[in-house]
Amino acid sequence: MAALAEEPAEVAVKPDPDGTAPPQPPPAAPPAAPLTPAPAEGEAAGAPGPAGEAAPAKPTPPGPAASPAPTDRQTFLAVLQFLRRNNLRESEDILRREARLLGEEVAAAALSPSALGAPGTPAGEADAAGAEALLSRIAAAAAAGGSVAVGASATPGGAPVVAAPPGKVGGGVPVEEQPDVSAVLSAYKQQGDPALYEEYYSGLKHFIECALDCHRAELSQLFYPLFVHMYLELVYNQHENEAKSFFEKFHGDQECYYQDDMRVLSSLTKKEHMKGNETMLDFRTSKFVLRISRDSYQLLKRHLQEKQNNQIWNIVQEHLYIDIFDGMPRSKQQIDAMVGSLAGEAKREANKAKVFFGLLKEPEIEVPLDDEDEEGENEEGKPKKKKPKRDSMGSKSKKQDPNAPPQNRIPLPELKDSDKLDKIMNMKEATKRVRLGPEYLPSICFYTFLNAYQGLTAVDTTDDSSMIVGGFADSTVRVWSVTPKKLRSVKSAADLSLIDKESDDVLERIMDERTASELKILYGHSGPVYGTSFSPDRNYLLSCSEDGTVRLWSLQTFTCLVGYKGHNYPVWDTQFSPYGYYFVSGGHDRVARLWATDHYQPLRIFAGHLADVTCTRFHPNSNYIATGSADRTVRLWDVLNGNCVRIFTGHKGPIHSLAFSPNGRFLATGATDGRVLLWDIGHGLMAGELKGHTDTIYALRFSRDGEILASGSMDNTVRLWDAVKVFEDLETDDFTTATGHINLPENSQDLLLGTYMTKSTPVIHLHFTRRNLLLASGAYSPQ
């Protein structure tokens, strides 16, 4: 039943809570990524044992659990409402009889349709913020019944008017996915004379402009949300002309980084348009968060009370969340650094959870003896030098990082022999790694995709830099070998049976020499391929596409193994976990999903973004996932329990690239605004801002030792930044940590180590080889 299906979506972090969802298929022995038991929901989230003390919010689902009774009730009422709307009267009666619900209660429900509509809000509303908003709405509705303060129209006399919209909608368009729009909108009831809106707004504007300097910057934050909500109210109440003139008059005052939203708003002039407009819904369903000092807030409150400016006061009450802090008001610069996202700044509590950003302990692998001989062949007289080095590395990895998560916090696949070999190779290469720094910049090798006719949409490189994959707009995925070793597929079953399975080179024998080529084309998608990712063991390849699927390809047979369907809309990005087995995907449906290769359904759904999830990255320790979104925020999610543990705001455009530093402490993000922002994950603070690019940044990568950050952009440049210096200057005193007020020095130019122009080739992928050579790639696009 449709209504029931919505239920798990609401408790979104738990897509299949024990019992309610269809049972998981038994974790059949996975064909190639074996050994790991699937972290079934109850097992992972509620697992007692070592993870117990690590997961503070362990057994309870985060948001709705705070008030289970009202939520259940709301859900129930929503179901009833749905049944009635779809003329399933019989089912409704049965359900009601079962629940022994009294008639007046249902009637009461009809009186507060806003409360009814709430449970139907999109999956994105599932986190704590959403739940809170929901509660406040119920409270508001309850208050509306009794008190006159909210406005005359909310009295029972106005009820039929309010209740009317649902019927109208139900008759016309089927609203399966869209939340009950009219219910949501009904909060925009007529509360004042439309002609006075301009007066209200300019009155407040005048007040803020005349305020003391120190308060002005803080109070100016109010302009944008107030403007939006007042405009939407006017539009909702069908004062089209007033709305237009209001927009004309004041939209120029808004900060330039809200341009995109302004554009959406400007096209929205009719009540009918508001149905299904996502941006509008975002404004309505989420509270815009402002951070204001107590003094400034008092000032504002006093002003509004003096002026009897109920209109604005109501908006502030209902649609804004003001995060009040004690202390000095922030400067304009400080504010500008943090604002810009679709829903204002992150609340301070949102970034307080503990994050285990340390790296997992590397398994100890004995380096085989023949290693020495091999190197002796390559470079004579060097092995002596290397020995102490390797020892030091070994001891480093033995020490447990205090910030690291427990080793078995999430179950990880066990190492195979081939993985161990690869690790050894990696360590060997690491000893030959070039030490980078401002004095020693990396060489950059550029792979240009020629004749791609602007169709190149995604690129990835294997960790050992032996293969490059390109995703194209013509739905193909093309894998190139960039070493002399050609790509070969395994022989057919009939041929395989002829092979001597005991021979030493059986792995070599199973390959079909006739299929050797430098390029393999993988056909299967039916839309542009927006993301690709190699598995760490180079046996698999993931690709995600406009057609809503994520596909898993075998690099042994060059065929598609699985198509993961879950996102019903375009999937923008996907990435394998650094330990393999898990992968994450994010798409237009505003959620990121965690999958395991042997499960056809997602293990976790990370919901909370207010717009498309445009990029997804795993933390190096695989316990966290960062997602960037078109709502201009970056979120960090805990894989274990699906909680959002960090919300980073500050970008002024959709995020298009993410990169974790190799030590796991920092995150770099790039957006369409051409800026790279650096974040301290542990403290949840912005750590730096790198300005220089003039267009969208599509690629970010830290060098293997984290000294250099490379960024590649649509403006046809690769830039190198001094990552060491940024993090050296970082203020992490208690005050900054407590308040979250950062002072960023304007030193982008000092941190920029080099700018390398390409010849009209946008840079869309960057990769540091194990020896710190930088590989960049992009498609040549003749102007």
Added chain:
Amino acid sequence: MAAEEKKAKLSHTLLPAESMKVMAEAVGIAQVPEETCQLLADEVSYRVKEITQDALKFMHMGKRRKLTTSDVDYALKLKNVEPLYGFHAQEFIPFRYASGGGRELYFYEEKEVDLSDIINTPLPRVPLDVCLKAHWLSIEGTQPAIPENPPPAPKEQQKAEATEPLKPTKPGQEEVGTLKGKGQSASTPDGKGKEKKGPVLEGAPLKLKPRSIHELSVEQQLYYKEITEACVGSCEAKRAEALQSIATDPGLYQMLPRFSTFISEGVRVNVVQNNLALLIYLMRMVKALMDNPTLYLEKYLHELIPAVMTCIVSRQLCLRPDVDNHWALRDFAARLIAQICKNFSTTTNNIQSRITKTFTKSWVDDKTPWTTRYGSIAGLAELGHDVIKTLILPRLQVEGERVRGIVEGPVVSNIDKIGADHVQSLLLKHCAPVLAKIRPPPDNQDCYKADYGYLGALLCTHVVKARAQAALQAQQVNRTTLTITQPRPTLTLSQAPQGPPRAPSIIKVPSSITLPVQTLVSGRPSTPTQPSPPPTKYIVMSSASGNSTSQQVITFSTSAVGTATSPVSTTAPGVQPVVKLVSTAQTAPSATVTGSVQKYIVVSLPAPGEGGKAGGPPAQLSPSAPSGLPLPGLAPPASTTVKLEPSDSPQAPPGTPIPFGKANGAQGGVAGSPQPSQ
């Protein structure tokens, strides 16, 4: 304020209600009320905006700057609307404008197409397949100057430096400026990147002659040596290559002072020694430098102009003035000077007026020998019709008398006679077209004689001839423009469903002289698919600062290909060898470079004999991957390669038989790409 600027853009743009009416009529609904139209217009405008905003999302995710029709299709799909099948936009949609009755209308003119035309036209060539090509964007922080990279100092910047040395870089060039600042503060280990551009910039305002300011890298020194030797050497084929390289290479900026000095010193010495051949070679170098689209010569004109002027007006340029054709050199140099004037003369430097003065002075002087006289006139004449009109025509009578003095008078010397003859023909050649323009048609022998004295009669006949020729030319011009436009429409039409196959069309116009390097490199897939590679020359140099001991020289020649292109190899004695210096330490199997500091520059020059072609394919400077990093160029299916051969190779000499192309196609894959395993 950015917001202020954009204010206008955010107005409520709406489709006109009339459009709705027209559309309604088009589908057979007449008499739509005005109100309905307005409502429809509002709704449609909103939906169009909404879909466009969604389409933008697809553009961003597709990592493009241009919105395509497919983006709109996907946006429609998001809304559960059936996409518009069968619409493929061309790069540029030519909207036409019409107005009348106070209304303005923009429309897209769709021509009716005859199906049989489409069926009968041959299929368009298959667009080239996607392929991967590697090159060095940066080597330890320094960007190598190779065609794959943009020129190190764009021409505009060079110009800004030359003309406004004191002015700091403009806001638009901020990036370059900061890069430079960076390059200086971050002292790269070899110090090369540091001194690359900075000092030139700072040194310019103080010193007028920026000589030897910075050191050239080893590769650059070798390149310089190779090029200068080839330019003045005996092998014509090599010279053509070298000149081609000078004319097209994007990375010569730093070597420009050297070349400039080389030329000026060379002229100085060879004028004294009367070595005509070398002077000609040097002038050709000047020409090549002028032709290079990435160089801005203004800073070096103080050296180049005297050298060129010397070649125009020097009393003696060759050992045997009676036999050698030094006149051609004077003509050539005169054209160069004219080109310099055209490109660089400004009101501040007054190059043209200074040059004009110099010429006039030496011409007016009675004692000037005939050779110098010839040069002066040639120099003036090349400066254009205005100069001829104001400076030469008034002196025709005087000059005519002087010529008559030699021709009809007592025989003084053979040399003088030849000189006078040349001066006479030169004057006739240049003055006739000008006179044809300024004098009204009836050409009367007597009138001319009265006006121009001794030369009048001859001038008259020349003018008549010039008029006839002008008329003929006018016709020809018309005809050519017609032929050019013809083949276009069929091509674009038939290729449209394939997606925009841009590369072939780029290859078709390699002679678009503006930026030949860029277009060619772009259009070309990668080494293997490049058809019929001419004998190529690679100089691979590794400037190993550390372990130069472990180096090895591997030499091999592309003789297989060289012999195939026999017409070339006969003219060029000896096929160009491929020299490669590879250090053995590089044989690591994985795709990484070792930490040792090594640099690679591969200089590959086009086939000899081609350089002479005007606007021919540029020299190709390509980086070699280090041995561990192969060029991952990908050959498209063999059949495609072969098919593309004959038409697709801009480098194939015209009239190349097809079997030749095919034979080479097979070899091209092998010989064309430097195999890293070597």
